[in-house]
Amino acid sequence: MKKILIALLAVLLAVPAQADEGMWLPVLINQRIKDMRAKGFKLKAEDVYSVNKACLKDAVVLFGSGCTGELVSGEGLLFTNHHCGYGQIQRHSSVEHDYLKDGFWAMSRDQELPNKGLTVSFLEYMEEVTDAVLKGYGEGMTERQRDSVIKVNSQALVADAVKEGKGLRANVEALFYGNQYFLFVFRTFKDVRLVGAPPSSIGKFGGDTDNWMWPRHTGDFSIFRIYADKDNNPADYSPENVPYHPKKFFKISTKGVKEGDFTFVYGCPGSTKEYVTSDEVEYTGSVSDPKKIDLRTKRLDIMKKYMGQSQAVRIQYSSKAANVSNAWKKWQGEEKGIRRMKTVEKKKEYQERFKEWAKGTRYDGLVEKLETLYQKRNPYFLAYEYYNETVRSIELLQIASTVMMIIKNKEAKDAVAEQFFKDYYQPIDEEIFVAMLKAFDSEMSDEFKPQYFKEKLKSYGSVEAWQKDIYAKSLFTDKERVLALTKDDAEAIKNDPAYQMYDAFYKWYFNTLRPVINDVNSQIRLAYRDYMQGQMDYEPQKQFYPDANLTLRIAYGNVKGYSPADGVYYSPVSTLKGIIEKDNPNIFDYNIPQALRDIYAEGGHDDQPVCFLATNHTTGGNSGSPIINADGNLIGINFDRVWEGTMSDIVYDPSVCRNISLDIRYLLFNIEHIGHAEYLFNEMVFAD
Numbered sequence: 001m002k003k004i005l006i007a008l009l010a011v012l013l014a015v016p017a018q019a020d021e022g023m024w025l026p027v028l029i030n031q032r033i034k035d036m037r038a039k040g041f042k043l044k045a046e047d048v049y050s051v052n053k054a055c056l057k058d059a060v061v062l063f064g065s066g067c068t069g070e071l072v073s074g075e076g077l078l079f080t081n082h083h084c085g086y087g088q089i090q091r092h093s094s095v096e097h098d099y100l101k102d103g104f105w106a107m108s109r110d111q112e113l114p115n116k117g118l119t120v121s122f123l124e125y126m127e128e129v130t131d132a133v134l135k136g137y138g139e140g141m142t143e144r145q146r147d148s149v150i151k152v153n154s155q156a157l158v159a160d161a162v163k164e165g166k167g168l169r170a171n172v173e174a175l176f177y178g179n180q181y182f183l184f185v186f187r188t189f190k191d192v193r194l195v196g197a198p199p200s201s202i203g204k205f206g207g208d209t210d211n212w213m214w215p216r217h218t219g220d221f222s223i224f225r226i227y228a229d230k231d232n233n234p235a236d237y238s239p240e241n242v243p244y245h246p247k248k249f250f251k252i253s254t255k256g257v258k259e260g261d262f263t264f265v266y267g268c269p270g271s272t273k274e275y276v277t278s279d280e281v282e283y284t285g286s287v288s289d290p291k292k293i294d295l296r297t298k299r300l301d302i303m304k305k306y307m308g309q310s311q312a313v314r315i316q317y318s319s320k321a322a323n324v325s326n327a328w329k330k331w332q333g334e335e336k337g338i339r340r341m342k343t344v345e346k347k348k349e350y351q352e353r354f355k356e357w358a359k360g361t362r363y364d365g366l367v368e369k370l371e372t373l374y375q376k377r378n379p380y381f382l383a384y385e386y387y388n389e390t391v392r393s394i395e396l397l398q399i400a401s402t403v404m405m406i407i408k409n410k411e412a413k414d415a416v417a418e419q420f421f422k423d424y425y426q427p428i429d430e431e432i433f434v435a436m437l438k439a440f441d442s443e444m445s446d447e448f449k450p451q452y453f454k455e456k457l458k459s460y461g462s463v464e465a466w467q468k469d470i471y472a473k474s475l476f477t478d479k480e481r482v483l484a485l486t487k488d489d490a491e492a493i494k495n496d497p498a499y500q501m502y503d504a505f506y507k508w509y510f511n512t513l514r515p516v517i518n519d520v521n522s523q524i525r526l527a528y529r530d531y532m533q534g535q536m537d538y539e540p541q542k543q544f545y546p547d548a549n550l551t552l553r554i555a556y557g558n559v560k561g562y563s564p565a566d567g568v569y570y571s572p573v574s575t576l577k578g579i580i581e582k583d584n585p586n587i588f589d590y591n592i593p594q595a596l597r598d599i600y601a602e603g604g605h606d607d608q609p610v611c612f613l614a615t616n617h618t619t620g621g622n623s624g625s626p627i628i629n630a631d632g633n634l635i636g637i638n639f640d641r642v643w644e645g646t647m648s649d650i651v652y653d654p655s656v657c658r659n660i661s662l663d664i665r666y667l668l669f670n671i672e673h674i675g676h677a678e679y680l681f682n683e684m685v686f687a688d
């Protein structure tokens with residue numbers, strides 16, 4: 001009996017505490033593969049990650065500076081999200097060729113469009129280098145000495161790793177708050193061309209209305225191709241370059257997905273904080289998120305009011321509003337999720353147990369220390385966040401500071417001015433100025449208001465009077481005057497009231513807030529190094545994954561619906577029928593291209609799959625990641641999460657945390673019916 005109990009206990013301990021939670025390091029695949037296979041995965045560890053043979057990791061790239069992409073042909077063809085390729089698509093667009101509105105499809109290789117500045121990086125290998133990084137560090141050294149040891153050792157490791165050249169770059173990353181160090185070696189390609197993108201009315205279907213939501217019907221994909229020199233090595237753009245032949249690319253599965261199917265996301269999640277104390281969570285959930293949501297609600301209301309009155313203003317502000325609203329909506333889910341999960345309370349209980357255990361160890365007093373540090377930091381950090389969300393959101397101040405920064409370069413300055421005024425609508429900015437300064441005034445305690453602010457407000461008597469005066473006097477409201485500026489006008493700019501306001505606030509931030517925040521933050525980071533190790537020692541049987549830091553990770557789970565609220569259940573697959581139900585020519589976000597209506601009218605496409613939900617633990621940066629089935633074949637492209645689960649950056653809840661993926665069959669449908677670019681199918685490999 002006892003033996004059985006012990007065996008049972010061992011089994012229980014071996015199973016990860018939270019199903020589907022985790023963003024695992026591919027190099028440690030051996031620790032996960034058993035669990036993955038038990039959940040349905042059919043491949044072996046070395047098919048996922050290996051340095052000796054081509055494997056799935058060789059088909060995944062870091063796309064640009066914050067997305068993921070995947071290779072789908074032997075000719076360098078790559079899929080990512082529409083919102084990841086958005087900047088490139090926009091840059092190629094003009095009034096004559098509006099690729100955002102109409103989509104873009106190269107019909108042959110020579111029509112593919114090069115993209116200056118766009119890179120993709122393949123991970124060559126990663127390895128733990130903790131010992132090498134800390135070599136020479138010894139007892140009694142200060143933190144500063146430790147940092148310089150790390151710096152010197154890391155530089156040597158990096159130099160050694162990239163000595164072959166050929167597009168190699170490397171960096172050493174601290175994981176688990178500096179308890180472990182890993183070397184990441186990448187090969188970066190710089191000639192990446194746009195091959196195809198659907199019209200935004202498909203690629204961004206649902207817009208900000210549906211963003212972070214289910215049911216979802218967004219065709220969020222774009223297609224690129226990587227080019228290399230004739231030896232298959234990275235090279236700057238050249239017409240002589242040829243399509244890159246990757247070591248590995250994904251086969252495409254058209255078998256489809258159904259509830260319960262195993263899924264696996266391979267990509268580059270950006271940032272999470274799963275191991276922080278209750279103080280940090282409380283600050284995020286009860287202070288930072290709600291305050292920032294309020295401020296952004298005010299800004300969005302102002303933008304939307306004017307956008308609703310004029311088509312021209314709607315176009316000017318749609319991308320700006322999208323940016324403001326993306327985090328705004330995410331924070332709402334995060335705040336609510338933290339509360340529903342009782343994360344603060346649960347962390348507090350955990351910390352009490354930890355403190356008890358830590359008595360007499362080197363971890364004694366750590367939780368208390370962090371608490372003190374947060375108490376010191378939070379008021380300063382909140383003032384910083386307020387400054388960021390209010391004063392820094394005023395466009396007039398933004399253009400004044402940017403122009404000052406680049407005044408010596410007339411060409412750059414003029415380009416910035418043209419771009420700025422194309423999308424500037426002064427009444428919105430004026431109203432935001434008033435709303436944001438009023439919020440700053442009423443929410444900040446006196447101690448956290450710059451002297452400049454107090455004096456100005458006193459002399460004007462009201463925020464409104466201040467606003468009228470600054471917009472009447474600043475030269476930065478007028479495009480012609482900004483264009484007329486030359487490098488000799490730096491002095492004149494210094495006297496501009498908008499620049500002065502920007503400068504006064506910035507100096508206040510730089511001299512009053514920043515030093516305290518930086519100092520306390522570095523103490524917090526240090527305390528976390530110990531607290532992280534403490535948590536690992538406290539629960540030696542638990543498998544920890546490092547917080548996301550844009551390095552390649554594995555998340556696995558299965559296709560699954562969820563219940564967002566009492567009495568409601570969401571099934572995990574959406575179809576073209578749902579797009580037609582949402583279609584409305586009078587609502588911008590839901591106005592689909594006529595071509596799509598026509599195809600639907602032909603009949604037979606009701607069940608065309610569009611998106612699906614799964615339980616993979618993902619975050620920002622995972623956009624564009626391949627989502628793979630049990631056979632290792634591509635079934636979709638990850639692009640979002642549901643807002644009810646966005647607290648997964650802090651705490652994962654298996655009941656509502658869902659990632660949203662585009663069904664690969666909808667991408668194929670678009671290539672065929674919208675792009676008429678079926679020739680692309682010839683280079684893809686279909687698995688089933």
Ligand code: ARG
Nearest residue numbers: 083207208211212322326640
């Ligand atoms: N919410 C997704 C991700 O963070 C997609 C954002 C782009 N789409 C949009 N409608 N703003 O970041």
Ligand code: ASP
Nearest residue numbers: 619620621622623640641
């Ligand atoms: N939409 C996010 C991205 O752009 C993904 C997420 O936050 O789930 O990376």
